Amino acid sequence: MDSPAIPEHTVRVIPFRSPMKLFLDTANVAHVAEIASWGVLDGVTTNPSLVAKEGKDFKQTVLEMCKLVPCVSAQVTAADAPGMMEQGEEYAGWHKHVVVKVPMTTEGLKALTHFKSKGIKTNTTLVFSVTQAILAAKAGATIISPFVGRIDDTGENGMALIADIMRAWEHYGFDCEVLVASTRNTEHITEAARLGAHICTIPYAVFKELPQHPLTDTGLKKFQDDWEKVKK
Numbered sequence: 746m747d748s749p750a751i752p753e754h755t756v757r758v759i760p761f762r763s764p765m766k767l768f769l770d771t772a773n774v775a776h777v778a779e780i781a782s783w784g785v786l787d788g789v790t791t792n793p794s795l796v797a798k799e800g801k802d803f804k805q806t807v808l809e810m811c812k813l814v815p816c817v818s819a820q821v822t823a824a825d826a827p828g829m830m831e832q833g834e835e836y837a838g839w840h841k842h843v844v845v846k847v848p849m850t851t852e853g854l855k856a857l858t859h860f861k862s863k864g865i866k867t868n869t870t871l872v873f874s875v876t877q878a879i880l881a882a883k884a885g886a887t888i889i890s891p892f893v894g895r896i897d898d899t900g901e902n903g904m905a906l907i908a909d910i911m912r913a914w915e916h917y918g919f920d921c922e923v924l925v926a927s928t929r930n931t932e933h934i935t936e937a938a939r940l941g942a943h944i945c946t947i948p949y950a951v952f953k954e955l956p957q958h959p960l961t962d963t964g965l966k967k968f969q970d971d972w973e974k975v976k977k
């Protein structure tokens with residue numbers, strides 16, 4: 746006997762997607778090399794503050810990182826669209842792995858539109874609202890970066906913004922990845938994955954915590970102790 750047909754509305758096709766991409770939020774090349782050696786690092790995000798902290802040459806830093814990962818965000822510092830366009834075109838010429846990071850301003854929107862027309866990849870930074878996210882995506886951003894930790898700092902819930910953006914993204918065919926930025930702890934990364942965010946950028950200290958679990962340590966110790974007992 747044929748099995749009863751499943752009512753159509755109960756059939757849920759779960760599309761297969763690549764796992765969330767993991768970026769390192771740093772301008773420290775040694776840290777990038779270390780995490781890249783694990784085989785799980787998809788990219789790096791830098792910003793002027795991170796670059797200033799390391800005190801190294803910006804172009805050299807970006808080029809060294811481009812040898813280690815396929816996606817390196819390099820931020821423009823000009824405030825006006827023509828200046829952003831000039832800087833961004835220069836950065837994009839350094840290496841094919843460079844993604845030009847542009848601030849979420851009206852000048853930034855003009856620059857994003859220009860970079861889209863030139864086929865230059867972009868990451869829109871300092872996104873704090875759904876309306877900013879939509880504007881950047883409409884202007885052709887490859888990636889948008891909502892800053893969750895800085896929203897948490899104000900007493901609001903940063904991950905609620907990611908939930909709202911992902912919900913909005915379900916309605917539209919935006920070819921624009923949502924990168925959870927300004928993460929401060931492993932719970933931000935877990936929640937980003939729960940919400941289906943495309944990318945998380947993670948500080949070095951938090952990235953180092955990701956493989957850790959006390960039950961892994963105690964479990965491994967027990968395996969080793971038991972093996973010692975029977976080993977000939």
Ligand code: G3P
Pocket residue numbers: 770790792892894895926927928946
């Ligand atoms: O990727 C953005 C990030 O660098 C900002 O992080 O900790 O300065 O808010 P934070």
